[in-house]
Amino acid sequence: MRIAIIGAGISGITAARELSNYAEVVIFEKSRGVGGRMSTRYAGVHEFDHGAQYFTASTEEFLSVVSSMIDQEIVQRWPARAQYLKSGSYEKDTGKDRFVGTPRMNQVPKFLARDLNINTEHRVLRIEKVNNSWILSFDDQQASDPFDWLVIAIPAPQATTLLTGNKVLQSLGDVRMNACFSLMLGFDKSIDVGWDTLRVDHDPVSWIAVNSAKPGRHKQYGTLVVQTSETWSNRHQEYDLPWIQSSLETVTSSLTGLNVATAPFRKLHRWLYASNANTPHGVPVSVPEDQIGICGDWREGGRVEGAFLSGRRIAHEIIKHIR
Numbered sequence: 063m064r065i066a067i068i069g070a071g072i073s074g075i076t077a078a079r080e081l082s083n084y085a086e087v088v089i090f091e092k093s094r095g096v097g098g099r100m101s102t103r104y105a106g107v108h109e110f111d112h113g114a115q116y117f118t119a120s121t122e123e124f125l126s127v128v129s130s131m132i133d134q135e136i137v138q139r140w141p142a143r144a145q146y147l148k149s150g151s152y153e154k155d156t157g158k159d160r161f162v163g164t165p166r167m168n169q170v171p172k173f174l175a176r177d178l179n180i181n182t183e184h185r186v187l188r189i190e191k192v193n194n195s196w197i198l199s200f201d202d203q204q205a206s207d208p209f210d211w212l213v214i215a216i217p218a219p220q221a222t223t224l225l226t227g228n229k230v231l232q233s234l235g236d237v238r239m240n241a242c243f244s245l246m247l248g249f250d251k252s253i254d255v256g257w258d259t260l261r262v263d264h265d266p267v268s269w270i271a272v273n274s275a276k277p278g279r280h281k282q283y284g285t286l287v288v289q290t291s292e293t294w295s296n297r298h299q300e301y302d303l304p305w306i307q308s309s310l311e312t313v314t315s316s317l318t319g320l321n322v323a324t325a326p327f328r329k330l331h332r333w334l335y336a337s338n339a340n341t342p343h344g345v346p347v348s349v350p351e352d353q354i355g356i357c358g359d360w361r362e363g364g365r366v367e368g369a370f371l372s373g374r375r376i377a378h379e380i381i382k383h384i385r
Contacts, residue, residue, distance in 0.1 A: 063384050066090065066198060066209040068186050068224070071098025072366055073357045074215030075174045076373030082178065084381055088209070089178060090198065092185035097171030099336065100163075100366060105327050107283045108248030111167035112331050115259075115271050115287065116140055116160040117366035123374065124367045128161060136173045138164045138277040142258035147317070155261050164278035170366075189224050191352070211353045211380055215373065217335035218342070218360055234345060237360060241299040242336035245288040245310045248327030253284030255318045265294040267313050286322070288314050292337065303330055338364040348379045355380055 063085035067074045070091035078087045095101070099113035119125045131137040140162045144155035163169040188199040195208035214221045218237035225234065258275040262268055268291035274284050288310055290298075298306060307330040315322050322328070338360050348355035357376040362368030 063211070064088070064207075064209045065211040065213065065380070066196060066206065067213040067215055068189075068198070069098070069215035069358075070096040070171070070175065070180050070182070071215060071358070072100055072171060072174070072369035073359060073373035074213070075171055075178065076370050077213055077215060077355075077357055077377045078178050078373075079174065080374055080377030081380060084384055085211075087179065088206075089180040090184040090186055090200075090206075091180060091182045094182055095168065095172075096175045096180060096182070097168045098369075099333060100167055100171050102166040102168040103246060103329070103331070105246070105248055105329065107280070108246075108285050108327050109166055109279070110244075110246040110248075110273055110285055110287055111162070111271075111276070112244040112246055112287055113333065113336075114167060114366055115269065115289070116162050118158040118160060119367055120158065121367065121371065124370050127370065131170065131173060132161075134173070136163060136169050137161050140276055142271075142275065143256075144259045144261070145257040146261045146263070148263045155259065162276050162278075164276075166279075186224065194353075196353070211355070211384070213376055213380070214354070214356045215358055215376075217358060218345075219335060221356060221358075234342075234356075236340075237342045237345065238339035239335040239360060240292040240337045240339045241295040242292070242333045243290040243295055243298075243306055243310065244331045244333065245286075245307060245314065246327070246329045246331070247286040247288070247311075247314070247322050247325045249284040249286075249320075249325050251284060252281050253286070253320065255320065260317065262291075262317070264291075266290050266298075266309065267317065268292070270314065270317060286314070286318070286320075292339070295336070296339075299332065299334065303332065306330060306332075335360075347376055348383075350383050353383075 140160040146155040185201040196212040198206040355376040357372040359369035361372040
């Protein structure tokens with residue numbers, strides 16, 4: 063039994079780990095590394111977790127995995143000095159325990175992806191059912207060997223481009239996702255703005271983190287990650303990127319008291335599919351007669367735990383049909 067998985071984010075990796083005891087599993091990923099939005103940007107002496115800022119855990123299944131990664135020093139709790147700027151006043155930002163990968167966020171997907179067969183820089187342009195097997199075609203004009211099952215583990219809007227004519231396509235069209243801009247700022251010395259994270263209740267900024275304040279990070283070169291609100295991001299996702307960056311730098315200077323225009327490193331990243339805009343209903347986990355499944359954090363309310371749960375769910379669904 064051979065199974066192909068498109069996408070090496072947490073969802074695809076989790077599905078592959080669960081399925082590898084029952085089949086030969088191959089992952090195809092368009093990027094240079096694994097992890098999807100659970101990624102790290104490198105810039106000289108600076109490093110930025112410019113996607114997922116942290117993650118939480120509430121289910122027994124995910125808590126068990128997180129506990130194991132803590133024991134192996136892949137993950138640490140982040141007891142951040144967390145503030146919430148709400149209606150012009152600061153208050154403590156409370157909630158569940160926050161966890162981060164150490165010494166950077168992408169350590170988590172790298173750890174979970176160990177020993178898996180992953181082909182990076184393989185962008186899938188087309189999928190085709192031939193003689194009851196799935197064939198994948200890539201942007202270099204090459205085609206894969208046949209696979210018995212196919213799992214699509216990418217954002218729903220991207221999946222629709224591959225699923226033309228498939229039974230799950232119509233329900234996928236109802237899935238909407240939010241954009242997000244991440245502004246990365248690297249300084250030539252340590253920084254302390256009086257808090258480690260700031261949640262903001264008004265546009266355009268919704269979140270600022272002192273990335274260098276996370277456990278296991280280098281403190282001597284301060285780093286900030288600024289992320290925009292969902293409504294503002296969706297409204298401005300096609301705007302000129304230099305204008306977006308300049309606007310965010312002005313707001314960030316005001317919120318932090320730092321003149322961020324003097325930061326030696328300043329870079330903007332746009333995530334087109336950062337979070338759920340709605341909770342999808344009616345999208346099948348798998349279509350057994352077509353031997354295809356679909357998973358992703360967007361199926362389980364977003365976030366890292368949602369990606370894990372979705373990957374685990376599709377794996378168990380397929381195992382029922384191949385055992």
